[in-house]
Amino acid sequence: MANTSEIERVLTEAVAAGIPGITAAAATADGPIFEGAAGRRGLGTDTAMTPDTVFRIASMTKAVTATAALQLVEQGKIGLDQPAGEILPFLAAPQVLDGFDAAGKPMLRPARGTVTLRNLLTHTSGFVYDNWNGSMHRYMRETGLPGARTGRMAGLSAPLGYDPGTRWEYGIGIDIAGRMVEVVSGQDLDSYMRAHIFAPLGMHDTGYHLRPDALARLAQLHGRQADGSLAVLDAPPPTYPDFIPGGGGLFSTARDYLVFLQMLMHGGAWNGARILQDETVASMGQNHMGDLDVLPMVSFNPRLSNDVELFPGMRKKWGLSFLINTEQGPAGRSAGSLAWAGLNNTYYWLDPVAKVAGVLMTQILPFGDRAVLDTLDRYEAAVYRTVRG
Incomplete structure (x- = not known):
């Protein structure tokens, strides 16, 4: 078993620097190498953050929706x-x-x-x-x-x-x-994902609607104030009157989402379940935008997002739901790695070259929080150093 003390230290130092609570998980082709948490589930509670804490993963939903759509393809x-x-x-x-x-x-x-x-x-x-x-x-x-x-x-x-x-x-x-x-499946998106993705993979804490026991493990959402402090935000679980949005809205845990990434790492099959075919997963990680480039995201709602550009100065592409860095990343990920994030400062990456996947979750607005991004870089670097010994 790898010595994960450096990774654990990144999480505890993030909390010491003011992030209320944080969870993370990482895996290689051989399986999970790290699962941990630090801090509390929110500033308004004394409950410790744990690996099974539930998060609003926002746009990390997108890769799951793409998986559902590609099953139908x-x-x-x-x-x-x-x-x-x-x-x-x-x-x-x-x-x-x-x-x-x-x-x-x-x-x-x-x-x-x-x-x-x-x-x-x-x-x-x-x-x-x-x-x-x-x-x-x-x-x-x-x-x-x-x-x-x-x-x-x-x-x-x-x-x-x-x-x-x-x-x-x-x-x-x-x-x-x-x-x-x-429309094509005749099921609402939550039911479709549960039947065709979550249940086969054993992702029992992931979905659009929370069971009572999962709701009890939900982390609090925080907003960064003008003075840099954090305040707890009221964020009740939403309802969807007409359709379930595939671009966001899932609840999940770092543990569950790592299972999803391991499925992709292994060509669409994991935990005894075949979710996608190998060639489909390979295609998801290829450039599907031709000569177009991913551009910086300039925010018009500073309450929700800062201006954001991941890998500034690097040419970036987009696959079938993933950001693709075209050069080696500064914290360790290989060129051609896949990644994205959620509005509440949850992040993941999947390195198909080094066979490394990582998840880091907090619950802070606005997106692109500098303290969380710095922690993500340190976490990623610690994961690669741990993997490479």
């Missing part, structure tokens, strides 16, 4: 490049928001190009998030349109921010991909 029920409007009629003739006229009225025009599952999964569909797009932020504020994360069907009727396939911009595409899964 394998079955021939959805085509990666099939016009999405054939499944969701509201996508048959999307409009693009082209700014605002002199009177402040939104200017809309027909989109040039077709929305497909491939560009929904790669954030090249034209759909954007209002908190990272100034024009959409204004449009939604002035029209009262709900966000996709509300689970209200009206939230999927937002115009595009650009023509499909012409650039990368982080957005609600995977929420829409999740709706495609619901």
Whole structure:
């Protein structure tokens, strides 16, 4: 068994520096090498953080939704490049928001190009998030349109921010991909994921709806204040009236999510369950955006997110739901590794070259918290040093 004292020290030092609580897990091809926690489940409780603490994993949901959609691709029920409007009629003739006229009225025009599952999964569909797009932020504020994360069907009727396939911009595409899964499978997304991903893998603490025993293990959410301090935020479990958003909303644990990453590390099979075919998993980790590049994310809602650019100065690509670093990472991960994160400062990576996967979870807003990002770098470096002896 590897000596994990350096990894444990990273977690305890993070808490000493002011992060209320943190959990982490890591694995190699041989299985888990670390599982640990430090601090408390929140500033408003004396309950210790534990490896089975439940977190709101937000956009770490996206890779799970992509997995669900790709299962249906394998079955021939959805085509990666099939016009999405054939499944969701509201996508048959999307409009693009082209700014605002002199009177402040939104200017809309027909989109040039077709929305497909491939560009929904790669954030090249034209759909954007209002908190990272100034024009959409204004449009939604002035029209009262709900966000996709509300689970209200009206939230999927937002115009595009650009023509499909012409650039990368982080957005609600995977929420829409999740709706495609619901329509094609005839199940709500939570039921589909439980039956086809979570139950086969033994991910019993992952889902959109919490059992009472899991709710009792839920970490508190915190907000970073102007003076740098943290305050507990009221964050009751959401309800979804019309559909379940595939871009966020799952609850999970570091332990469970590591199981999901191990499934991907092993070509789609783990714990005796085949979730995806080898070739599908290999494709997920390839560049699916051509010559386009992943761009910095500029925030228009500082309560939810800082300006964020992971691996600044490095050319980055996007696979079928993953950020891909094209060069060696500064903390140890190989070029071609896969990664993403959740709004509440939860992070993961999967290194298919070195066969290393890691998860780090906190519950702090806004996204891109500097203290958590610094801890992530130190954690990743400690994991690789531990693995390499």
